[in-house]
Amino acid sequence: MNYSGKRKSQYVKDTFNSIAGKYDFMNSIMSLGLDKRWRKKVVEVCQVRPGMSVVDICCGTGMLTRELAEAVVPSGGVIGIDFSERMLTQAAKNLEGYAHKDRVTFLQGDALDLPFADNSFDGATIGWGLRNLPDASKGVLEMYRVVKPGAMVVSIDMGKTTLPIFKQLYGLYFEKLIPLMGGIWASGRDQYRYLYESASEFYSQKELVQIFQTCGLENCNYLNLALGAVAIVYGQKPKK
Numbered sequence: 536m537n538y539s540g541k542r543k544s545q546y547v548k549d550t551f552n553s554i555a556g557k558y559d560f561m562n563s564i565m566s567l568g569l570d571k572r573w574r575k576k577v578v579e580v581c582q583v584r585p586g587m588s589v590v591d592i593c594c595g596t597g598m599l600t601r602e603l604a605e606a607v608v609p610s611g612g613v614i615g616i617d618f619s620e621r622m623l624t625q626a627a628k629n630l631e632g633y634a635h636k637d638r639v640t641f642l643q644g645d646a647l648d649l650p651f652a653d654n655s656f657d658g659a660t661i662g663w664g665l666r667n668l669p670d671a672s673k674g675v676l677e678m679y680r681v682v683k684p685g686a687m688v689v690s691i692d693m694g695k696t697t698l699p700i701f702k703q704l705y706g707l708y709f710e711k712l713i714p715l716m717g718g719i720w721a722s723g724r725d726q727y728r729y730l731y732e733s734a735s736e737f738y739s740q741k742e743l744v745q746i747f748q749t750c751g752l753e754n755c756n757y758l759n760l761a762l763g764a765v766a767i768v769y770g771q772k773p774k775k
């Protein structure tokens with residue numbers, strides 16, 4: 536992929552900084568309003584319960600972080616971490632008036648060099664983030680490192696659908712229509728073209744399961760959503 540002469544991480548950071556204000560709106564449109572339901576499923580797969588301490592990597596505007604907070608109340612906490620200042624500014628805005636804002640902390644940091652000690656969290660999630668990292672395996676290894684033995688590591692991202700007609704229609708929607716809508720509503724045709732290209736080049740859900748296994752996670756598997764166009768991939772850190 537062409538990153539306009541930049542390193543991938545800088546290109547990704549600039550991309551999300553430039554679309555942060557319209558990110559949530561575009562997400563709802565692109566997912567036909569299903570993204571909230573998908574995030575709730577991530578929380579379920581991560582087995583988040585009241586009192587837990589959970590980290591949400593590449594938290595962006597914090598929508599998954601909020602769903603996690605709903606599950607850890609009244610005494611647990613969630614840290615959302617992202618390297619884009621503007622996505623984090625939007626995340627803080629999204630917390631205004633939110634009932635459980637005292638359960639949420641946002642931090643600026645790099646998913647490939649997490650500022651946390653080993654075995655710190657009861658679960659780790661990453662929403663549409665692994666695809667954006669220069670090294671997805673390293674991202675999974677960092678998540679593995681910071682969760683406690685027995686905790687879940689869960690990713691949700693674009694998947695590879697194999698259903699014949701749906702695959703063609705969805706490909707058309709994703710390649711042509713979404714960049715067009717991104718251009719009109721988010722002044723970001725190129726940024727939404729990146730979404731298509733990064734998803735095309737990303738691992739399939741089966742390949743990602745293998746990466747999770749290679750990183751040392753157990754009980755790894757995936758769950759298709761939207762006929763496989765989106766997939767949750769998960770694994771558990773061995774209980775020693």
Ligand SMILES: C[S@@+](CC[C@H](N)C(=O)[O-])C[C@H]1O[C@@H](n2cnc3c(N)ncnc32)[C@H](O)[C@@H]1O
Nearest residue numbers: 551593594595617618619622645646662663667
């Ligand atoms: C597609 S957005 C996902 C946001 C959010 N998780 C959601 O569910 O909507 C990807 C996010 O990953 C962040 N990101 C990409 N690479 C990163 C890195 N190396 N470290 C931290 N954040 C990163 C971007 O800034 C962006 O906010």
